[in-house]
Amino acid sequence: MSYKLIFKIGQNFRNPSLTKNYLFLKESEHWSLEKLKAYQLLKLQELVAFSYHHSSYYKTAFDAIGLKPSDIESLEDIKKLPIVSKQELIQYATEIHTFKKGNKKFKASTSGTSGSSLTFWKDEHADSFNRASIFRGYSWYDVQPWERNLYFWGFQFSVFSKLKYGILDALQNRFRIFSYQENSLKRMIPKLKKVSFMHGYSSMIYEVAKLYNQWQLEKPTQLKMIKGTSEKVFPAYQHEIEKAFGLKMINEYGAAESGIIAFECPKGSMHINMEGVLVEAINNEILVTNLQQTSFPILRYQLGDYIALGDASEHCTCGMQHTILKEVTGRIGKVVHGIEEQYPSLYFYYIFKNLGQQQQLYLNYQVQQHTKGTLLFLIEQALTDLQLALVKKEITSYFKNDMHVEIKSKQVISANLKKQESFISTI
Ligand SMILES: [Zn+2]
Incomplete structure (x- = not known):
């Protein structure tokens, strides 16, 4: 069986609506900014109405300020909605959830770097939409998700989870490195030749690049994309990575609660995933609304980052009109x-x-x-x-x-x- 077939079977089982969402996103990537905004307004109105009728938390919160779903008549009207913090999502998780029995859902949790971690249910549509958004990003680099890939992950694993991930990885044509000690890296190098994309922690990719340059190894020939996630990408990383692998590392920005927020295009712009999220920058602080998730509605959520948005007059040469996220400048609160x-x-x-x-x-x-x-x-x-x-x-x-x-x-x-x-x- 081919990796593509195995991948598709797994995907249809886990995420039946993924293909439909992907096809939608491939079409909407050609939309004008006006059309994208019109779609966002429609999704926002749906989400506000749904949250009001199905989530006791939002019903109480909207009633307290006298807000009716019909009050949302423009995207600007989002400012009428209350802002929600991570602490509130954790504290009121039960009231926020809108359970519907029998609906397919996945358990999701956020990493608790600041000590508090959030666990919630993500509906199949939201999960599939999010994966489809990532795969749309891949498509800009001519990468298919089932192609041979290397995943850099910095956690320590028990024997059991290593076995479990080993099976999952084999199904996804993926191998991962758990550490970048010289010995395990040396064993991995022949495999790197056939890799179509690399992804994972930026600092790990950087460390491997350094060794690659030190050992003066040949650049992998099949490589189409290097994607860094979860971490700050220092400019010094890029110099080393480009020298080692012949490609710049691209950025993906998102969080478990919000889904993917932005993905870097081949022309170097981080385009907001406008079909999936509505992003506001209030005093440089990001507020994000997840337009696709109803199981655990997230509206005007303080994700905790400072950002800078590009203005509407800035056009990316890739042709996409999706708003540009210029920079994620840092974590808030410290x-x-x-x-x-x-x-x-x-x-x-x-x-x-x-x-x-x-x-x-x-x-x-x-x-x-x-x-x-x-x-x-x-x-x-x-x-x-x-x-x-x-x-x-x-x-x-x-x-x-x-x-x-x-x-x-x-x-x-x-x-x-x-x-x-x-x-x-x-x-
Ligand atoms: Zn672009």
């Missing part, structure tokens, strides 16, 4: 404590962005704060005295005299198997 003042952790993003743009100094970093008024900057690259002075100067321009700063270069950062965070505070 405060940096100076001696006197407090600062947003977003500053670190700008400091290192400036160093890259103005000084061509592309650094992988992690900032740690363990006491107020002191910051520890860990930098992966080796720094000359001059470069060190540039880094110090840039940091000082943001924190002035309100912060004691220590900088350590040649630190191991991306090799950390845990989900990578660019700012860690223990205060």
